[in-house]
Amino acid sequence: MNWVTKLYYRARRIWKALSIYLIIAGPGLVVMVADNDAGGITTYAATGAKYGYSLIWFLVLLGPIAYFIQEMTLRLGVVTKRGHAEAIFEGFGTFWGWFSLLDLILVDWLTLITEFIGMTAALNIFGIPPWATVAGVCGLMGFMVINGRYWTWEKISLIFCALNLIYIPAAFMVHPSVSDVIAKGMIPHFEGGFNGDMFFFLMANIGTTIAPWMLFFQQSSVVDKGLKEKDIFFGKLDTFIGAIATIVIAVFIVIVSGTVLQGVEIEDAAQAAKILMKTNLHAGEFLAIGLFNAGLLGAICISLASSWAFGEVFGWAHSLNNKIKEAPWFYLNYFITLISAGAVVLIPGAPLVLITLFVQVVAVTLLPASLVFLMILLNDKETMGEYANTRMQNIVSGTIVAVIIVLSTLYAVSTLFPGLFG
């Protein structure tokens, strides 16, 4: 009888922990899965097409990198109860505050345009005209926020996160050789040697792993959700599960393109989906649906990151728990960012290629600053108390931040001046 009682209490404890996790889950999972946005999907598809499965081990390494950075924004948000933009203003004064805020608005807006480019290209495959995609997306995103409940917004976002798993069945449809995936993908090596092309692809994959909006989004999100210090453990777990999900999705995209498209020059994920549809209709369609969903998730997070940041600094009501009447400026900012970015894609002859090119570079003007501020703020013992970075956390996170800054800068420079690295 004793073991039955023990089993019962253990099951109850697990159920209680799971219930708490399900309440707290959201910001970490959403930000991590949304990290695989339209640009990310293109990068992974191109990586698989160029190098087959051989860089899967490298993608696996990117999981802990994303986790360590995002875990810091979680702690900072929970302890300070402030978003990243407000924390920079308060911690470093107006110069760095305005720089970060205005740069974030620009980077977010440009990135949002690239999400619309991905979404319109994906649905165009199914014969849906770009104007209908833009109108539909704006309507859907309006519906998500308009009811004035953070909870509703988050749960709908989590459904889109689950839809991103569509790449897993897509991978099974193209029948990859599991032994090949393990043998070629899980043993660290550089197929064809380490050259300029390989370096560019490695940098591109790192560049898609951490984007500036992610820091601002998760920190504001945990504040809006009202997470407290006691929730940090489950918040970390949420971020950790999100990091695993994002890498699993990336790996399956590489498996799809590495199986069917190896040797094909991929310029964007929509093109990859079209080529794939010729040999495997449903896998190609899944790739296109996944691309649309990735763009949508990216757009959902990015437009909110900007609105939250503006609201925090200007002192406007800026919670998804506010109705439109209660937070008019917050929602106005949200809709202006969204609709204007969508409208750019519809302008005939708009320099979309140029925008896509410059997004990575402009993002690199914000990313190092945000990461450095994050590290400094996490070391402010007066504010962070027992949640400040430990020495070991500083060594690990400091190394990651330094590597990201150097490689993302090199990526930006090589995007500006192609062929610089051979």
Next chain:
Amino acid sequence: MTFSHAFLSMLTRNRLKVRNINRRYATPRVKLSPAVRWTLLILRIYLLALVVLLGYKFFTIVSQ
């Protein structure tokens, strides 16, 4: 009230708001130790270099 009046009044209100923000955050709360000062200086130089590169590339593309 005409549209231009409403627009001007909104601009004035926001100018005051920006002034208030500048006043509120005039003094950085983080202790500016020599290491932090150096980091921020390096960050400024880095950003300046990046902006120059970006500007150069932009004008090269536009002038083509």
